[in-house]
Amino acid sequence: MAVRLEFLTQDSEERALAMRYWATDEEGAYLERVADLVPFREIVQSGQIAKQVREYCLAFDENQSCCLCGGEVRINGRAEAKKVFQRSSTPCAPCAELQNRKRAEQAALEQAEISKRLAYKMERSAAATLDYTSLPDNVVLLILAINAVVAPRLAHGTFGIADCDDLAPLNADKFVKQLCKDEYLLEDPGAAKAGTYFLQNGELWHKTYQLELFLPPDKTHGRGIGALGLLDEHRFTDPDSLFNLWLDYAVADVLRYLLDQCNIYSHDLEDEAIEKITSTVRHGLQTYSVAQLWSVMWKVVKDAASLANREYYNRPKAVATIPNKIRKLLEVADQQGGIQRSWDRPEHHLAGSLGMVFSNLFDIDEYSQGSHVIELFNRLRPPAQVETEHNLQSLAEAFMRSASNGPDPWSAMEHFADKIRAGLTTEDALMEAFGQ
Ligand SMILES: [Zn+2]
Structure with missing residues (x-):
């Protein structure tokens, strides 16, 4: 027998059963089938024999040595049990323990270190506030759109990045991550499930999609639906943002359509190609509508599909x-007066809550031409700012005109340069130089 037994019982019948269970010939084949060992006392099912034998003796396989301690x-x-001698695949019981x-x-130890670092993070998160009345325009729009997909958790609780999937037709997570990066959304480690934060090479890491995020309270109105109401009263004044x-948003809407079309034809776009297309589309959207660009995407994908079937061509090419x-x-x-065709939004392709916010607040959607959108946002610029910019333009024009028409353009320029060197702003330097 290649198995050494250590009996736990004095009972001769029980010892005999254990011996019969483990008995082998010289080749290591068992002498009796387990089925032949029943009935034994009240045991009639052979499946219970092994468990019973374990109560009568400990068995050590002499054909194995522990892979750690030998x-x-x-x-x-x-x-x-093994038939030929070998190192065990798992450690022996004491080694395993x-x-x-x-x-x-x-x-x-690691958990203690993680908790220590998270305590600092939580303290910072708990103390943070925002001024809801002075948030940038783009942030207000994004928060309104997030509220539409996670309400009521934006006002009271926490939410994850994946909860915001319906924010935009593609890459909704990018918008949320940017808000986190700019600290308009903060992490609540206390609400995240265990294992979200971990240490790697001494650094605190997290699983992004397990983070629990929240909108810090308004500095005077705190959190809640009432405070979020401040955002509904926000006055939009920053066309660039x-x-x-x-x-x-519109790039995501166009790219989503393109990728869906590529999927239909099993076209596989490389990351580099997507990056290039993104730049082109972004530029195109300054003039055209999303729906017009959809028609362009449709055409190029279809053309690539027929090209792939031609001789000397293959799909990747x-x-x-x-x-x-x-x-x-x-x-x-x-060059030829615009894009003639425009496509309708496919049924399964959602505009997303950000699209709905743009539509509700500014009445713009996939059919809005980029040039119209720019114009519309530019009209939001406060009149004073427009006037100042206008005044500065005319001031600069007047200064240059009088300098070049005057008797000594060089001295006029030098005078202006002196003022700048003295630390004046362009505007003040212009005023002073012009005054003289
Ligand atoms: Zn061992």
Whole structure:
């Protein structure tokens, strides 16, 4: 027998059963089938024999040595015994226990360190406030759109990045991550599930999609639906911030359509190609509508599909033509009076809550031409700012005119340069130089 037994019982019948269970011939084949060992007392099912035998004796496989300490390896049943000598695949019981204890100690140390670092983060999060009345325009729009998909948790609780999937037709997470980066949304580690934060090479890391986020309270009105109501009264005055957000959104809307179309034809766009297309589309959206660009996307994907079937072509080669084809079509459109066709939004392709916010507040959507959107946002610029900019323009014009028409343009320029060197702003330097 290649198994050494250590009996736990004095009962001769019980010892005999254990011996019969483990008895083998010289080749290691068991002498009796387990089925032949029943009935034994009240046991009639052979499946219960192994468990019974374990109560009568400990079995050590002499054909195995512990992979860590080289010591004996205890086995539980016939299936675990080896026929030829080998190192065990798992450590012996005492080694395993020691290993587990060390692991638990290490985990406890790490957990303590994580808790220490999170305490600092939580303290900072708890103290943070925002002024809801002076948030940038783009941030207000995004918060309103997030509220539409996670309410009422924006007012009271926490939410995750994945909860905001319906914010935009594509890459909704990018918008949320940007708000986190700019600290308009903060993490609440206390609300995140265990394992969200971990240490790696001494640094605190997190699983982004397990983070629980929240909107810090308003500095005077705190959190809640009442405070969020301040955002409904927000006056939009920053055309650049609004138009940039519109472009981010509209690019996602166009790209989503393109990727869906590519999917239909099994076109696989490389990251580099997508990056190139993104730039082209972003530029195109300054003039055209999302729906017009959809028609362009539809055409290039269809053309690539028929190109792929041609002789000397294959699918990757055909797909690689897409970025330049889009650019080419937009150039032609620019030269020949625009894009004639525009497509409707496919049913499964949602506008997303950000699209709804743009539509509700500014009445713009996939059919709005980029040029119209710019114009519309520009009208939001406060009159005073427009006037100042206008005044500065005319002041600069007048100064340059009088300098170049005057008797000594050089001295006029030098005078202006002196004022700048003295630390004046362009505007003040202009006023002073002009005054003289
Ligand atoms: Zn061992």
